[in-house]
Amino acid sequence: MGLADLQQKSSKSTSDSTSALLRELVAHLAQNRAPLREEWLRRITEARLLTAMSQDELFAEATSVYDSYVKALETRTLEALQAYAQNLSERIIPLGVETHEIVGIVLLLRDVLARSLFAKYHTDSELMNRVLDAYEPAANAVALTVSVGFVQERERIIREQQASIRELSTPVLQVRERLLLLPILGLIDPHRARQLTGQLLRGIRATRAKVVVIDITGVAAMDTNVANHLVLTVESARLLGARVIVTGLSPEIAQTLVNIGADLGKINTVGDLQGGIEEAERLLGYKVVPTTIEAQPG
Amino acid sequence: MEVVILKQGPYLIATIQSALADADIVQLRDALVQQVGTHRARGVIIDVTALDVIDSFATSTLRDIAHMVRLRGAKTVIVGIQPDVAFAMVRMGLGLEGITTTLDLEEGLAYLDRETKITANQ
Numbered sequence: 001m002g003l004a005d006l007q008q009k010s011s012k013s014t015s016d017s018t019s020a021l022l023r024e025l026v027a028h029l030a031q032n033r034a035p036l037r038e039e040w041l042r043r044i045t046e047a048r049l050l051t052a053m054s055q056d057e058l059f060a061e062a063t064s065v066y067d068s069y070v071k072a073l074e075t076r077t078l079e080a081l082q083a084y085a086q087n088l089s090e091r092i093i094p095l096g097v098e099t100h101e102i103v104g105i106v107l108l109l110r111d112v113l114a115r116s117l118f119a120k121y122h123t124d125s126e127l128m129n130r131v132l133d134a135y136e137p138a139a140n141a142v143a144l145t146v147s148v149g150f151v152q153e154r155e156r157i158i159r160e161q162q163a164s165i166r167e168l169s170t171p172v173l174q175v176r177e178r179l180l181l182l183p184i185l186g187l188i189d190p191h192r193a194r195q196l197t198g199q200l201l202r203g204i205r206a207t208r209a210k211v212v213v214i215d216i217t218g219v220a221a222m223d224t225n226v227a228n229h230l231v232l233t234v235e236s237a238r239l240l241g242a243r244v245i246v247t248g249l250s251p252e253i254a255q256t257l258v259n260i261g262a263d264l265g266k267i268n269t270v271g272d273l274q275g276g277i278e279e280a281e282r283l284l285g286y287k288v289v290p291t292t293i294e295a296q297p298g
Numbered sequence: 299m300e301v302v303i304l305k306q307g308p309y310l311i312a313t314i315q316s317a318l319a320d321a322d323i324v325q326l327r328d329a330l331v332q333q334v335g336t337h338r339a340r341g342v343i344i345d346v347t348a349l350d351v352i353d354s355f356a357t358s359t360l361r362d363i364a365h366m367v368r369l370r371g372a373k374t375v376i377v378g379i380q381p382d383v384a385f386a387m388v389r390m391g392l393g394l395e396g397i398t399t400t401l402d403l404e405e406g407l408a409y410l411d412r413e414t415k416i417t418a419n420q
Binding site for chain 1: 376377379380381382384385387388389393394399400401402405
């Protein structure tokens with residue numbers, strides 16, 4: 001028998017003994033499920049974690065987290081736990097649970113279980129070391145999985161919300177037959193500028209608009225790229241047979257447009273939104289007359 | 299593919315059905331400029347609704363057509379440019395300056411009706 005064989009055999013026996021120990025561990029954790037869970041819950045309450053949840057909710061969640069945790073240690077696979085962590089995150093994120101709380105409770109559970117192991121094996125320090133060798137990597141992997149699952153879920157929600165904010169922030173509104181209004185608020189980045197142009201051009205086609213009022217009162221600053229993009233948008237709209245009136249240019253934006261040498265001759269600008277709408281009505285041949293005179297008798 | 303030119307009252311309507319080779323556009327230009335005279339047309343409509351791409355050659359030829367037709371005494375309107383095509387053209391600097399464009403055929407006809415009436419009144 002060569003040296004390599006010996007080494008292999010010894011490492012195999014180590015891994016065998018690790019799984020044997022883990023089995024023993026799991027049996028211990030399953031046996032002491034009720035008191036350990038109680039202890040864990042007490043520690044969670046003491047640390048003021050998950051205060052957004054009621055005691056009953058906390059108890060139910062703690063039970064299933066505990067079971068999933070033990071199950072993950074037992075099967076030594078993390079897939080089921082991953083799925084559970086994602087599901088849990090989906091449910092508790094809307095309650096306003098923070099990342100530190102989730103990481104906190106998982107680490108507390110890890111500590112509570114480690115202590116119970118310590119209490120059980122403290123008489124035999126050599127066995128104790130081996131038990132901890134088996135327990136720690138598995139417990140760390142579990143803690144990592146739950147925390148990462150939570151953070152990923154949060155990030156997914158944030159991405160979704162960003163997308164929906166982008167959608168919402170550029171409505172193309174029909175003010176009258178053949179007159180569209182595009183109020184732009186907030187910061188314009190190149191991505192949003194592109195999206196805005198697309199929505200406007202499709203809007204023109206869908207509503208057969210002849211005049212578009214783009215109101216940029218709510219835009220504080222505009223960089224060269226976006227200013228150029230605005231000019232391109234106005235030109236594109238013209239190719240679709242619509243005239244664009246830009247209203248509410250701030251002094252800063254006016255300066256930017258002049259400094260970049262944008263061909264302002266193509267852009268019809270009016271001071272404010274009211275003036276813009278009046279100009280658009282004039283172009284479309286509308287005449288707004290107050291009805292009060294007719295309404296009076298006589 | 300040759301573009302068919304239809305006569306509709308005092309107007310000529312050329313509807314481009316599919317992507318055109320350069321030679322076809324030149325052929326369209328020659329035919330339109332010719333027929334403005336033979337039909338005594340007051341206006342020309344070029345419908346590009348079916349085109350997904352309008353390149354620089356097509357743009358410059360469309361511009362040439364508009365100028366030539368004007369010299370022959372009629373007005374030109376380009377109709378039906380798709381939103382994406384419009385933005386792509388403008389970004390490449392092919393803005394069709396000085397040439398009338400409208401959303402679709404109906405708008406184009408309305409524009410020509412207005413324009414020719416104004417000319418007739420003068």
